[in-house]
Amino acid sequence: MKRLALGLAIVLAAMATADAQTADRLHVMDCGHNSAKDQSLWSPGINVGKPIEQANTCTLVRHGIQWLLWDTGYPDAIAEQPVDTPVGHATRTRTLAAQLAELGVKPEDIAFIAVSHTHADHIGNVDRFPAATLLIQKAEFDWAFAPGKRPLFKKDRAMRLLEGDLDVFGDGSVILLSTPGHTPGHQSLLVHLARTGWIVLSGDAAHFRDNWDNDRVPSINTSAEQTHESHARLAKIVAEKKAQLWINHDLPTFEQLRHAPQSYD
Numbered sequence: 001m002k003r004l005a006l007g008l009a010i011v012l013a014a015m016a017t018a019d020a021q022t023a024d025r026l027h028v029m030d031c032g033h034n035s036a037k038d039q040s041l042w043s044p045g046i047n048v049g050k051p052i053e054q055a056n057t058c059t060l061v062r063h064g065i066q067w068l069l070w071d072t073g074y075p076d077a078i079a080e081q082p083v084d085t086p087v088g089h090a091t092r093t094r095t096l097a098a099q100l101a102e103l104g105v106k107p108e109d110i111a112f113i114a115v116s117h118t119h120a121d122h123i124g125n126v127d128r129f130p131a132a133t134l135l136i137q138k139a140e141f142d143w144a145f146a147p148g149k150r151p152l153f154k155k156d157r158a159m160r161l162l163e164g165d166l167d168v169f170g171d172g173s174v175i176l177l178s179t180p181g182h183t184p185g186h187q188s189l190l191v192h193l194a195r196t197g198w199i200v201l202s203g204d205a206a207h208f209r210d211n212w213d214n215d216r217v218p219s220i221n222t223s224a225e226q227t228h229e230s231h232a233r234l235a236k237i238v239a240e241k242k243a244q245l246w247i248n249h250d251l252p253t254f255e256q257l258r259h260a261p262q263s264y265d
């Protein structure tokens with residue numbers, strides 16, 4: 001009888017794995033705010049001299065017994081000490097650490113961190129998760145750690161250097177999409193949830209809605225051609241999956257979303 005019960009448990013577990021084509025839940029976290037004086041830094045020739053307020057978002061995804069953290073935002077230290085950067089005034093209302101603690105998630109509970117790219121406002125807290133495996137495109141890593149560049153996080157860590165897309169959990173529920181152009185190895189995240197459906201987290205493929213709608217290329221992007229290709233790729237996926245598009249720095253998007261400790265499932 002015991003053996004039968006065990007057998008049944010194994011079969012049920014196998015079925016659960018086979019059917020697990022959605023992540024369990026997703027939390028949107030506040031990872032900072034940028035007050036920029038000139039929107040045209042991102043939209044050459046458009047809205048020159050017009051200020052813009054920008055969100056900075058981190059996202060935590062639960063899959064089975066594992067957590068994946070997508071982007072890590074500004075360093076938590078900015079909560080204590082806001083800084084002026086070349087693109088604006090950076091602040092943090094809450095630390096990432098405090099938002100994780102509120103959810104009962106310890107840094108060592110996080111199996112994977114994936115970063116859209118290596119600009120300072122996305123990798124600020126990577127070193128807080130030394131036990132997690134960092135998922136980053138090889139092209140991005142090679143660019144970020146090129147000779148003469150100041151390293152922004154410790155490269156001596158568990159890491160997977162990707163060359164293209166990655167089905168993170170092997171069941172199609174959480175997929176990293178190679179979307180270069182903003183930087184050489186920029187990537188986006190596609191998540192499937194049971195009730196919410198598909199979501200595209202586009203990182204900095206576009207910085208705000210108007211740039212997305214008009215396929216604009218910020219002057220700091222490393223390739224205009226790749227940026228256009230990545231926009232087209234993401235637009236196709238959004239249409240095919242009837243996905244929601246969540247643009248990381250787009251403040252109206254951030255304000256419309258439910259924030260941690262609330263969740264999407």
Ligand SMILES: [Zn+2]
Binds near residue numbers: 204
């Ligand atoms: Zn960026």
